[in-house]
Amino acid sequence: MTRPLTGPRSSAVVLLAATGLGTQVVTAVLLALTARRVEPAEFGHVALALSLAASAALLLDFGTSAYWVREVSAGTMTPAHALASATRKCAVAGALGVLAALAGLGWGVDLLWYVGLLGIATVVYQSSVIRLRWRSRVAALAMVQAAERVLAAALFLVLVVPVGLVASHAFVLAGVASQVSVGAALHLRSLAADGRRDLAVRNPWRGATAFGGMALVGFAQGNDIALLGGLGGAAAAGTYGAVNRWIQPMAVLAGSVTQSMIPSIAAQGSDAQAWRLVRRRSGLLLAAAAVAVVLILGAPWLVPAALGDGYADSVAVLQVLAAASIPAMLNQFLAGALQARRHERFVVRLFAAVIALELLLIALRPDALWAAGAVLVTQVGFGLGLAWRWRRLVRDAAGRAD
Numbered sequence: 001m002t003r004p005l006t007g008p009r010s011s012a013v014v015l016l017a018a019t020g021l022g023t024q025v026v027t028a029v030l031l032a033l034t035a036r037r038v039e040p041a042e043f044g045h046v047a048l049a050l051s052l053a054a055s056a057a058l059l060l061d062f063g064t065s066a067y068w069v070r071e072v073s074a075g076t077m078t079p080a081h082a083l084a085s086a087t088r089k090c091a092v093a094g095a096l097g098v099l100a101a102l103a104g105l106g107w108g109v110d111l112l113w114y115v116g117l118l119g120i121a122t123v124v125y126q127s128s129v130i131r132l133r134w135r136s137r138v139a140a141l142a143m144v145q146a147a148e149r150v151l152a153a154a155l156f157l158v159l160v161v162p163v164g165l166v167a168s169h170a171f172v173l174a175g176v177a178s179q180v181s182v183g184a185a186l187h188l189r190s191l192a193a194d195g196r197r198d199l200a201v202r203n204p205w206r207g208a209t210a211f212g213g214m215a216l217v218g219f220a221q222g223n224d225i226a227l228l229g230g231l232g233g234a235a236a237a238g239t240y241g242a243v244n245r246w247i248q249p250m251a252v253l254a255g256s257v258t259q260s261m262i263p264s265i266a267a268q269g270s271d272a273q274a275w276r277l278v279r280r281r282s283g284l285l286l287a288a289a290a291v292a293v294v295l296i297l298g299a300p301w302l303v304p305a306a307l308g309d310g311y312a313d314s315v316a317v318l319q320v321l322a323a324a325s326i327p328a329m330l331n332q333f334l335a336g337a338l339q340a341r342r343h344e345r346f347v348v349r350l351f352a353a354v355i356a357l358e359l360l361l362i363a364l365r366p367d368a369l370w371a372a373g374a375v376l377v378t379q380v381g382f383g384l385g386l387a388w389r390w391r392r393l394v395r396d397a398a399g400r401a402d
Helices: 008-039 040-061 062-073 077-105 110-128 132-136 138-160 167-193 209-221 224-232 234-241 245-268 271-307 316-340 344-364 368-401
Strands: none
Touching: 008 040, 008 167, 008 245, 008 271, 040 077, 040 110, 040 209, 062 077, 062 132, 062 167, 062 209, 062 224, 062 245, 062 316, 077 110, 077 132, 077 167, 110 167, 110 271, 110 344, 132 138, 138 245, 209 316, 209 344, 224 234, 224 344, 224 368, 234 316, 234 368, 245 271, 245 316, 271 316, 271 344, 271 368, 316 344, 316 368, 344 368
């Protein structure tokens, strides 16, 4: 395995980010087509199933994918062991998902079999790309993402138009078939390329506790709208929820930069060398910061144009959230880099502290603008903590060198 210590080319990272945005657009279009063909209650089952399946996949993965990429990149785990662990995890997810699907079909509960099948597909697909990630095959990863969504769209259209299947069923089955087929083919190819099977794996989640903790805290953070709605009412949740997804493109770019750089950061000989690489590649986030500035300045026109005058209160919410996305992007990169350098326990403790503060602030004053302000404050605090940790690591490394 060869991996450039300077990381992948910037063009490949941009391609991965663009593909990520494109796949979200395709999914949004498929959801819109589904919503137009079924009753709101049935579409609600689909939307809820997507959320529940994502949560189930998050719990089953428990940070293992990121952990395996870090370990193989650093040379402390063999590719065969990581792939065997992924196979065992997929087997467990498959068994649980099939049981849920059979129960849903037997009891006539569509939501249950939706969640079961979508959960299996998500785990299989996520596990299948780990080899591309630790080999820094960023462009290939982008192509795989694009191919999976194109296949899902094609299958959806075939199932709806010629076959005449109910759109909600077609959406679920198309997504499951595309993710499982692409994921299984890629995983089998990875197993063949890395030769022997490693049968020593018993617990695929072993060693990934801190990474799993990050996933759980992130899951808790995702409940901010539910908390706001439960304490502040539907109006507050609507004002906040109408625009909180508008900053998703910045998160996609930051995630692409982080994901593509982890193997090279993990392979550096020291924290000081890793920090130099982090500083050099953080400039890739400038484009996303520019988008955030556009949202801040354009919110007074963008929100009424897209949502109508009834969402005037969402203008300030979007501006604050866009401002918060700037430190959030940098934090995502810095935190991922610290995890790559084996400081994941510090990261998860700091992340848990700031998210607990964010949710506490929302609970104390369940107002949409206040909630956005809580996000901004906690992201700034998170960034200061990460910067302090990096400064200390570099200083300690310089002291040892002297």
